[in-house]
Amino acid sequence: MLRRLLFAVLLVVGCRPSDRPTVRPSRIVSLLPSFTELLFAIGAGDRVVGRTQWCDYPPAALSIPSVGDGLPPNIEAVAARKPDLVVLYNAGPNVTAAKQLERIGIRTVLLDLNRLEDLGPAARTLGRLTGLEQQAESLARAMDSLTSTNLHQPPPTSTVAFIVWDNPPIIIGHGSYLDQLATQAGARNVFGDVTAPSAQVSLETIVARDPQWIAVLSDSAVPPAFAKRREWRAVRAVREGHFLLLPGSLFGRPGPRSGQAIQQLRMRLQRDGVGAQHAAPLHQTSR
């Protein structure tokens, strides 16, 4: 009698629903474009039933219903999709949203995705959760290789500064994955000594450090508006029109296509490297 009671207690205690799912999630809501891409990349795309409005890759994702901009996540919209797993980016408002979702019985997972190193673990976690460990592992290995110390990596051949905003000037520093992209592509971020992911700097610092390239996240083919401003023309790269216009979808966040992004960037830099003055390829303008 006592043994049965003990067994029953253990059963109840041991089987808390949020701890040990017995069923693989089949209705996943992804609240970050990179996670949407990862889920598709490991083969779980058909299980995604909700995405943010920013999730635009792969094209198949566009047919999935949107649950809003995700900033912050709309709890009701997410719940309306009746998910059994919600994947969120691990940052402030999302932590609160995750708690709220858990409170109504929806399972959530918060993943870090700030730098290239986070891609592998994120892929592996998603693989584990969806039961697609093998596919996830191969993807994770490819992601890991992006940041593995490459002994054959040649020294950087060009210098770059990432400008996020012009007034006041905000640059990308060492803490950001864009900085990592640049390093992998063979360019040195002139603001690599700034440890923060982004920081406000004086325009004269940019002029003094004289990067060969000014990189901006832009989907357009024309140089950014600040290129016309008089004070920005003190920067040599602005005067000479050496802009790297990086489409947001590919370069804006770490994701399965980060390797592709690095490749593109490397090719661009090598093609239009120091000395090449007459090139007029895609996304570069010269004046």
Place this chain on the structure above:
Amino acid sequence: MKWTLLAVLAVVALVLSVVLGPAAVPLGELLRSDIVWNLRAPRALLAFLVGGSLGVAGAALQALVRNPLADPFLLGLSGGAGLGAVLAIALHLSGPWALPIAAFIGALAALGLVYRLGLIGGASLDPRILLLGGVAIGAFAAAITTAIVSLADAAELRNAFLWLWGGLSGASWDSVLLVALYAPIPLVVLMAASRPLDLLALGEESATYLGADVERVKRRVYLAASLLTAAAVAVSGVIGFVGLVVPHIARLTWGHRHRSLLPAAFLGGGALLAFADTLARTVVAPRELPVGVVTALIGVPVFALLLRRWTIA
């Protein structure tokens, strides 16, 4: 003697702005340096003009609304400017001058609204309503701004708030020329109102009996001070404390006669902002602090010291 000291202070502040900076420019190369001529020099001059304008506007407004705590940004102008700038970004208005023009128009719209409110009691401009109306309109504009930011593309708009916090990064010879051509008119109007402003300190009735055309003076001073502030915001965002603290510091030495107070406030405000901007650019180099933060960090202790003196004097 004190004027000499103030002039020297102003010159020193300007020189430091040009000589010091995050980019190390050797003294020998100063005159040839591109950075100095195209970046630091216009920035130093713009800081001086903006700081001076805010100092004068603050002094005049404190006399107008009869409140020593008045700051040019109490009139709702910063809220209007912020709304204008955010709308410009949200609507993807292009052009290098889109932001400043939109901010200026926003500030003017706020000015118009507050002015209308101030006339609510009839043809006479009530300074207390100007103050209250300014706070209300500013809050209203800020609320709309926040709503827009939360509904639209977040990243760019969040950066717009950094602009609002006060920055002279957009300084160029173009903006210096613009301000140098624009500011003298409202500045002269305010200087011409020096005597009536002295009289206004006695109260509107007494001022009238001493020969001031009080209604005209109130209108002119309010409009001129607001126009100066609107231009300052459009060009460099909201830079707090200069318009509040500089007039009080000036009064300690020059007294309340606006004939000397206003020029002193101009030179003092200009020197303060130029100096604060130099600090903003150098203390955490290569990073830069928003200059509004530096003026607050300098302004608050100075203000506290002044309060102590006030309770004694």
Place this chain on the structure above:
Amino acid sequence: MILQLQDARYRYPGASGDALNAVSISVGPGQFHAVLGPNGSGKTTLVRVALGALIPAAGTAQVDGRAAHLWPRQELARVLGVVPQREDNLFPQRVRETVLLGRYPHLSLWGRERAEDHDAVDRALRSCDVAHLADRWLWTLSGGEYQRVRVARALAQEPKLLVLDEPGMSLDLKHEMGLFELVLGLVRGQGLGVLMITHDLNLAARFADSLLLLEGGRPVAAGAPNDVLTQQIVETVFSWPVAMQTVDGRPQMIPLRQTKESRA
């Protein structure tokens, strides 16, 4: 005549009755006129109309023969020096600085203060017996001293006529007497005209040449103190029993206590 009201009538916007009705007064050089009356009788309105701050609906208000409200403010301030009831000085000031403000009607837009302006200030300070306080801060002065300083400021305007609105209010006996003596001295000694609003019947009767008694905006009596302050008139206008006495040939009224019997 420097200041002249003729049958002036005025009603504040939204008011149910006239604040002033058929009021006349004229003050010339060397004349001391006092305006008396209970609260709300129109005394302050009279001053405002006389100074052109309000335009009468009927009748005229003239200064030096010209309609008061048509005078440019600065010009008017060279003829009339006004000491209003209240002053709200925002910033701390010294006596000399505040009296110097009285010279502003004489200064051009961009001109500096001249030697004659400083002389006028010194004269005004001496006339009001506050020259020894010239460098003191205003907030260190007593009520009586502060009032004299305000009169000095009005004098610095070098006006032909002084207008004082309840100048003796909140002053103690010594300072109130001193103020009235000062004003009378200016009238007799410098030939100034004075128009004073006061609630102090007795002092007005002692010092002024001519009284105007108002009630509900209307003139009840005007002329020499002996003609205006009679027992009957005072009791009627102020609704209180009084006894009358004569001091220095001037009528003085003594309010009587109301017992339950006398109220019956």
